[in-house]
Amino acid sequence: FPGADSTLGPQMKAIGEVMAIGRTFPEALQKGIRSLDIGVMGFGTKAFQSSPEALRVPTAQRLFQVASALQAGATMEEIIATTRFDPWFVRQLADIVAVRNAALAGAPRLTMLTAAEMLRLKRYGFSDAHLAILYGEDEMAVRAHRKALGVIPSYYRVDTCAAEFEAHTPYLYSTYEEDDEANTTDRKKVIILGGGPNRIGQGIEFAYCSVHACFALSQMGYETIMVNCNPETVSTDYDTADRLYFEPLTVEDVLNIIDREQPDGVLVQ
Incomplete structure (x- = not known):
């Protein structure tokens, strides 16, 4: 809140968090x-x-x-x-x-x-x-x-097994390297934009909406693609959507994913 003491100490003050993944x-x-x-x-x-x-x-x-x-x-x-x-x-x-x-x-x-x-x-x-x-x-x-200039992002998959076993999780992040592991499909698909970090006035109800949007679209035969950057919500569980992009919810990052996936639609909140 405006005017609140922002000094950090042993007491938790934040109500939300973000997570970001990159090569560096x-x-x-x-x-x-x-x-x-x-x-x-x-x-x-x-x-x-x-x-x-x-x-x-x-x-x-x-x-x-x-x-x-x-x-x-x-x-x-x-x-x-x-x-x-x-x-x-x-x-x-x-x-x-x-x-x-x-x-x-x-x-x-x-x-x-x-x-x-x-x-x-x-x-x-x-x-x-x-x-x-x-x-x-x-x-x-x-x-x-x-x-x-031809400078566009590629997408890497998160290795959820730390190379101990071969993993094929549809859990992606953008970077600027030569390889690309997105493996997009030709299926009809919809991108769902998550709620981002929790804060006053925005919390679990947005994750609930995102998850049920994924479930409903799957039942309608659509491939579901979740975009979010909040690690504490069920919408970023790797098995909620067909594919998860763990990315910031900014114009650039979302448009890059749209360019890559070519969806039939995008659901926003």
Whole structure:
């Protein structure tokens, strides 16, 4: 709630959560940030107070404060000393900022981005909306330029057995690699968009609707495709729908799945 103390301690304060999957830590982190549905589209897209005094206090905003500090020129050593974060994580966060700065220095305008530069940004988790903010462009303009460069996501399956046994679970996430494991079909199909993270005013009832939509569509002969990023809801059980995309519920991520699956319809909430 507005005005509530956001200092983090031993007491649980959040009512919801998101989960993000990527091939690298930066890719997964940036997916997780935009999955939160709080108006922050990536690491460092909004300015936050980044003084050493602010960074010392563990709050819900500290990750974003670290981004602002790094962009303002703070060193890794200063961030580590102030936050007590593990150096490995600080290095990963600093790499995201370094890739951002290198892209803007090498390509001051969106149309100057090459396919290799765009691919590197996507592998570091930069969304189209994030790049639109950086370049002062419309998100659809970024999407059009990215697709013109041939930079489109592939989809990998989650190995639910950690390679101990061969697994064929229809549990997918996007990344920017050469292989693709989506194995789409020609069946008539419908995409169901889940409710995302639980929050005040949005909770279990949305998962209930999503699950029963899957069941009803299956009875009607449709292949069901669930898109959600909430790990604590039954709608993201791998056997609820015919196929599960564990992805952020953003315009870019949903349109990428629509492009890949070519469904007959999409159910939204």
